[in-house]
Amino acid sequence: MDLTGSLPPITRLWAYSSIALSLSEHIGLLSRFSLFYSPSLAFLPPNPQPYRAITTFLYFGPLGIDFFFHLFFFVRYARMLEENHYAGHPADFAWLVLVCAIGLLLVAPVVVAGVPFLGGALAFCLVYLWSRRNKHVRLSLFGVLVITAPYLPVALCGFSWVLTGSATAVKGDLLGVGVGHVYYFFADVWPKEVGSGGRELLGTPQWL
Template sequence: MPVGIEAWITQIPPITRGWLALSVLISLAVQCQLMTPLQLYYSPKSAFVNVQPWRAITTFFYFGSISLDFVFHLFFFMRYSRMLEESSFANRKADYFWLLLQSAVMLLALAPLFNLPFLSSSLAFVPIYLWSRRHPSTPISLFGLFTITAPYLPLALVAFSWVLSGTWKAAAGDLVGCAVGHIGWFMRDVWTREMVGGPTVFSEAPTRLKRLFGDR
């Protein structure tokens, strides 16, 4: 039986585990100078005109050099992505991947408008926002200093990121992530219930994707 760190890793749901592993590996590779951030950032020109399509993927896995800000974003992303995948998306790996894929496409479209070369923290705020809206009465203790209810969690984390970085520009990506998370929440929890009355292509993964992930 796995013990220690191996047991902890195997207990993380698969989508969150894969996301976490790639993010840590890429940051370690940059830290060890095996690659540079200039090879990872996203811009439409670099990705599509200069034919470097990997940038549309690596931008979602680089949280910056290993620092307090890196630990802050990685911890909260892992915590709430795991909780969301274990609750709302339990046994629905394809639907969770579909949520992240749709959010990633929206972020790629919005990135040039806000000059965001790296979108990892933006995408990380999508599961945080969705979890907070689906658990509106849950109390959250932030660093043991004060307690808030879940819907205020994303804004509290944005504010903390702002303080941590010392500039509002560093929190711009987090705010864009909250906006995309709000769209994802609206399309899944409001539109499907009040406007359509059932699942849509925005709320449920295509059948082929479900088969790929082994979901029924």
């Protein structure tokens, strides 16, 4: 996994921030309990902590196999999206990440209980989008299984379940797949439909 300056800017910033948070938690500089997302803790008085709406996407968990699993696939597919599909258009990639993040913040507390950290879910949004936009690509998963790109998110969810032995991590991954699919539909599918009139509902705003 290349974490050098060769990474595109948004992917690099996200990856470095994630590593810094997990290292800080590992050596006791901060607690994961100060990083997780809860709507009431983030936005309601008497002591709102809105930063939680950001740190929830930067924390992939304590240092360990699951942390490196999610970080590796985040860096791999975020990089390919940013360098290829969004090459020369960093604002469009930033808008994609922002829209998916807002979607997860709105949906997660209602749909999926027990997933306070959404970094893995946001990473799976990007994995899903890459897989749909490269549907004819064949790839080898861990040098064992050869699949076509659309099956990648399902395969990774299964591997995450085996790796952690818990359905909690898979809940977040599946949530990311769901939000990624909604984004894919409105950004890639709907504008091509006759009824859309060619309108892009999720087009990048001019101010960005």
